[in-house]
Amino acid sequence: MKPAAIPSHPVLTTAEVKALEMRRLGRDEARAWSAMQRAGAAVAAGVAFDLGEAGGPSRQPRLLVLAGKGNNAGDALIAARRLLEAAAGSRADVLFAFGPRVLGPLAARAWRALQEAAPGRVHSIRPGAVGPAYDVALDGIFGFQYRPPLPPAAVAAIAAAAGARVRLRAAVDLPSGLNQPGAFHADFTYATGSVKADLLACTQAGRLRYLDLGFFGRPAGRPAGGDQVLLREILAPLGGLRPAQSDKRRQGHVVIVGGSGNFPGAVLMTTLAALRSGAGLVTACVPEHLVPVFAARAPEAMWRGLPVNAAGNLSPAGHRAVLAAAEKASALVLGPGLGKDPATHALLAALLPRLRAPLVLDADALQPDLVRLGPAPRILTPHAGEFERIALGLELRALARSLPAVVVAKAPVTRLTAGGAIYHSFFGGPILARGGSGDLLAGLAGGLLAQTPADPLLAAARAVVWHGAAADCAAHDHGATASTTTQLLDFLAPPLAEAARLT
Numbered sequence: 001m002k003p004a005a006i007p008s009h010p011v012l013t014t015a016e017v018k019a020l021e022m023r024r025l026g027r028d029e030a031r032a033w034s035a036m037q038r039a040g041a042a043v044a045a046g047v048a049f050d051l052g053e054a055g056g057p058s059r060q061p062r063l064l065v066l067a068g069k070g071n072n073a074g075d076a077l078i079a080a081r082r083l084l085e086a087a088a089g090s091r092a093d094v095l096f097a098f099g100p101r102v103l104g105p106l107a108a109r110a111w112r113a114l115q116e117a118a119p120g121r122v123h124s125i126r127p128g129a130v131g132p133a134y135d136v137a138l139d140g141i142f143g144f145q146y147r148p149p150l151p152p153a154a155v156a157a158i159a160a161a162a163g164a165r166v167r168l169r170a171a172v173d174l175p176s177g178l179n180q181p182g183a184f185h186a187d188f189t190y191a192t193g194s195v196k197a198d199l200l201a202c203t204q205a206g207r208l209r210y211l212d213l214g215f216f217g218r219p220a221g222r223p224a225g226g227d228q229v230l231l232r233e234i235l236a237p238l239g240g241l242r243p244a245q246s247d248k249r250r251q252g253h254v255v256i257v258g259g260s261g262n263f264p265g266a267v268l269m270t271t272l273a274a275l276r277s278g279a280g281l282v283t284a285c286v287p288e289h290l291v292p293v294f295a296a297r298a299p300e301a302m303w304r305g306l307p308v309n310a311a312g313n314l315s316p317a318g319h320r321a322v323l324a325a326a327e328k329a330s331a332l333v334l335g336p337g338l339g340k341d342p343a344t345h346a347l348l349a350a351l352l353p354r355l356r357a358p359l360v361l362d363a364d365a366l367q368p369d370l371v372r373l374g375p376a377p378r379i380l381t382p383h384a385g386e387f388e389r390i391a392l393g394l395e396l397r398a399l400a401r402s403l404p405a406v407v408v409a410k411a412p413v414t415r416l417t418a419g420g421a422i423y424h425s426f427f428g429g430p431i432l433a434r435g436g437s438g439d440l441l442a443g444l445a446g447g448l449l450a451q452t453p454a455d456p457l458l459a460a461a462r463a464v465v466w467h468g469a470a471a472d473c474a475a476h477d478h479g480a481t482a483s484t485t486t487q488l489l490d491f492l493a494p495p496l497a498e499a500a501r502l503t
Contacts, residue, residue: 005219006461007234008423009212011195011227017144020194024215029105035213036071036106039172039192040078042211046190047083047136047170050209052476053429054167061135063092064164066157066176066184067111068141070104075172075192076140077110083136084118091121093131097141097157100124127160137166139184141176144196148180155182175204195229200413200424208413208426222457223421230425230465232499238278238462239500251280252450255329256443257322257351258336258363259286260344261312266337266363268294269436269486270443271301274333276492277447277463283325287314313341319350329357330453333446335365336439349373358453362442366390372403379406379445379460383438397422406456408445410438414464418457425461427468431475436485441467469495 012020025031051057065080067073077094084090092114096103103111115122139161141154150158154176161169162185169187177183179202189205193213199205210229254274258267264287271284275298286294288305289312295303304325306318326332332355338344348365352374359378361371366386371378380403382390387409391399400407401419408416414425445463452459473491474483 003222003455004458005221006228006423006458007219007231007236008228008421009194009210009216009219009231010223011197011200011229011424013197014144017194017196020215032071033106033109035193036074036110037078038213039075039211040110041082042192042213043075043079043138043170043172043190044082044086046188046209046211047079047138047168048086049476050170050188050207051136051168053479055479057087057090057135060089060091061087062131062133063090064130064134064137064161064166065092065094066137066139066141066161067094067096067103067107068143068154068176069098069102069107070143070145071106072143072172073103073140074107074110076138077107077114079138079172080122081110081114081117084114084121090118091123092118093123093125093129093134095125095127095130095157095160097154098151127156130160130164133165135167137161137164137169139169139171139176139186141184143173144198146174146176146178148177150177150180150182158182158184169206171205174199175202177204178202179204195424197227200227207429210426226421228421228423230423230427230461232427232465232469232495233502234462234465235469235496235499236503238466239496239498248280251278252330252447252453253281253283253328254279254331254333254446254450255322255325256282256284256333256336256446257286257314258284258334258338259290260314260337260339260341261287261308262339263337264290266436266439268297269439270333270336270362270446271298272486272489273440273443274447275300275443276489277444277451279447279450282447283329285318285322285325287312309341309343311341311343313339314344314347316343316346316350319347322347322351323354326351326355326357329450331358331360331446331450333360333362333442335362336442338364340364345370352376358449358456360442360446360449362438368392371405377405377456378403379408379449379456381408381410381438381442381445383410406460408441408460408464410441414468416457416460416464423461425464425468427465428471429468429475429480431471431480431483431488432468434485437467437471437488440485440488466492466495469498
């Protein structure tokens, strides 16, 4: 059976972006203006959402727009218009880096539309007139066709904006100047229409958002190589209706093995996430002394107590009980909270050669010998330190091919591959930079793998997007600071509903 397409769009070079826009827009001003309207509206919606993470807009929001000459300036000006229209009493200062007289035709049209939409609330200013504080600074000086060095006028405009207190600094498409001295430093960069390769290597870009403007059709297959950006639509099947005759046994059975005397909470978080993944059955094999407490916390799971050694860590003597549970499993998760006791290592070494159902290996199961042991298909979920430990000098794609496995390299932009294309996820953010977030991802990945055991790459990609999208929702509602890891579980439903509406 041919694997299902993974909703994603390619990362493009500058030449490929030019060719794409020529195919889609040509030299038709009406089509280009329509695309600019969509881009500006999408940027405004993204800024409005992400500003929620910074506490939301003030009572009378104030915007600073840095504008260049071309279409990037037009996108920023249209975004400003949308933001002003949404908030009575809002104002915008527009700093034209090269003056308003040199605007291209579409950017000039966007400037007139902004002035007409908010008369008396829009002011063209010089660098010396930049105010002391703004809710948003929006960079639209240069787009994807920028070539260094930055002109002095652009440097002056960016420096003036850098001197103001700004709650959210946003770049349209690419931060002006990219990684050059004097470049715009963004909190968020909104890639419009396509993701440009330069963005992935830009240290000034902050967090990345991809705004799909409809330039690509639906993916028909899976690319053999290159870089791809994952789309929210990958979650759509999870947000739709299930078959009327669904049975828990048809929704997958995930078995989780983890926990120790020193790290009891990790396996509980993995189990809680697996219970929210849609899997029909969840069995957790944990140290026997933890079962009563965990069963009270999550009675929906089936808890199996395993023998422990004097240190409270799992003993190799428990491998038969795990194998018995695994006989009915459609997927397993090994590693959360196991610790590095030699006894637990021996337990995994005894299990892996005999397991046949697909696996998620996480946390302390990510050891150089263990990830290469046994015949079962597998997903690995390393953070940067764990990746270095298991990679043995290989880069991501080569590691995935050598194992073979789906490797999920967790980072601010998480990347995953089965050895072909590398998929990038722009979902999530600093709210995930806390203990336990990886345990939730492992539970989601295991539960989704149990539902699509023949397609580990699809399960891993869905888990990464779902995990990140839930984190975005949680950060929007609670901010990134005063949140706990398990609060993310209460934000798993909204991304599914939104994805279902997109299809």
